[in-house]
Amino acid sequence: MTLRRLALSPSRAADFKQCPLLYRFRALDRLPETPSRVQVRGTVVHAVLERLFTLSPDRRDAETGRELVEPAWRDVLATNPELAGLFAGPEDPELAEWLDSARALVDAYFALENPRLLQPEACELLVEAELATSDLEDDEPLLLRGYIDRLDVAPTGEIRVVDYKSGAAPREVSEAKALFQMKFYALVLLRIRGVVPHQLRLLYLADRQALSYTPEESELIRFERTLAAIWSAIQRAARSGDFRPNPSRMCDWCDHKPRCPAFGGISPPYPG
């Protein structure tokens, strides 16, 4: 069996900040979760947009995008057959409605960008970088890992990181979360390519809004210290097994509530 080295991703870092016990359940216990229809629709829309950029520019129109929705859903289902339980069956009228709502999000994408004019360097790009800062408590470098939805590189070398959000533009908390994720990618790119991305762009499909942000190197260096502090806190908790629950209104969406001590549940033994 190959053991993959434990790395920090934007979502796991956000989990730990939100609730250390949630981090443990997801990253260490790896307990299964049941994705919602909304989450799976996001996966399908991401797959459609990735596929769109494999087509020649002249074929990247809204109609083709809509046509890609159903095959993308079938592909997602083929790799995750348990998702079939989200609907009563292929004839479920709610499935048809749900596919239409995914098509509407794909349409919204075309209201924000013209993909015929874009030639991304990569879509769904896995990026990894090792950080060995003096802010880490252990000698072992911290491995950062994430997937960038799309990377555009201008002929002048300027880099743009694009992230698709299938939800609406955020309020304060989600905005901070989205920015955290984008700074994470910007830092990884700075470390592996030696350049600060020129633009971080979030495309919110549900309300057809785009948010752009230009990071500065100094803030990415500060952000690196924040990540080192989060990682050190994770390592301390991992050594002691002390991953405390941190109840918040986010618990209403937590799959692990029944086993969470903050709600009278009993956690499985710590896997170490």
Ligand code: SF4
């Ligand atoms: S229910 Fe709340 S406190 Fe418990 S693990 Fe989930 S997020 Fe953390």
